[in-house]
Amino acid sequence: AQKVTQAQTEISVVEKEDVTLDCVYETRDTTYYLFWYKQPPSGELVFLIRRNSFDEQNEISGRYSWNFQKSTSSFNFTITASQVVDSAVYFCALSEATNSGGSNYKLTFGKGTLLTVNP
Amino acid sequence: NAGVTQTPKFQVLKTGQSMTLQCAQDMNHEYMSWYRQDPGMGLRLIHYSVGAGITDQGEVPNGYNVSRSTTEDFPLRLLSAAPSQTSVYFCASSYNDYNEQFFGPGTRLTVL
Numbered sequence: 681a682q683k684v685t686q687a688q689t690e691i692s693v694v695e696k697e698d699v700t701l702d703c704v705y706e707t708r709d710t711t712y713y714l715f716w717y718k719q720p721p722s723g724e725l726v727f728l729i730r731r732n733s734f735d736e737q738n739e740i741s742g743r744y745s746w747n748f749q750k751s752t753s754s755f756n757f758t759i760t761a762s763q764v765v766d767s768a769v770y771f772c773a774l775s776e777a778t779n780s781g782g783s784n785y786k787l788t789f790g791k792g793t794l795l796t797v798n799p
Numbered sequence: 800n801a802g803v804t805q806t807p808k809f810q811v812l813k814t815g816q817s818m819t820l821q822c823a824q825d826m827n828h829e830y831m832s833w834y835r836q837d838p839g840m841g842l843r844l845i846h847y848s849v850g851a852g853i854t855d856q857g858e859v860p861n862g863y864n865v866s867r868s869t870t871e872d873f874p875l876r877l878l879s880a881a882p883s884q885t886s887v888y889f890c891a892s893s894y895n896d897y898n899e900q901f902f903g904p905g906t907r908l909t910v911l
Contacts, residue, residue: 784855
């Protein structure tokens with residue numbers, strides 16, 4: 681089973697539409713971290729957000745918002761009023777301890793969602 | 800700050816050749832890692848390091864070696880390149896192993 685599932689392989693919207701990118705994760709740890717990264721067509725990876733497992737507060741940053749729900753193991757990302765510049769591949773990632781001692785964490789990425797925003 | 804730098808940006812190898820992908824960071828980060836990105840697969844962890852002199856294997860370590868003699872540098876060595884190693888390679892660094900990682904621009908490697 682995948683540790684991080686991004687069920688939407690590709691999404692296409694028209695500019696100004698709202699769009700939600702889904703992320704479901706799987707872990708047995710009580711302490712873990714969730715991330716979203718953006719990879720625009722130029723190829724670089726851009727950090728968007730980090731959330732620890734003890735903080736379920738939703739976060740808003742401009743047109744971006746994130747909904748973290750431990751009950752459903754989901755960490756969804758919503759872009760409000762999408763713009764062409766939002767076109768990119770978006771990755772959700774999970775960082776969890778590699779051993780019972782919890783001294784090392786490894787980052788596992790989902791396979792990504794390609795978002796295309798059309799003018 | 801240059802952040803995370805990677806060289807080369809592009810490389811073509813023949814099967815069986817060896818090479819080293821260079822990665823350096825100037826942020827004094829303890830944690831560094833290497834990922835490969837293949838179409839439809841996301842990024843997969845190859846090797847990582849939590850500090851100078853300490854390295855460990857990730858999800859797909861076979862065919863790759865790493866060492867970490869300094870905090871700044873974390874080279875990735877391909878011992879005997881195979882076509883299956885054709886990929887885009889990203890190096891990343893972070894303050895520690897659970898903080899956000901800063902990625903280099905990537906190296907596109909083709910093995911013929």
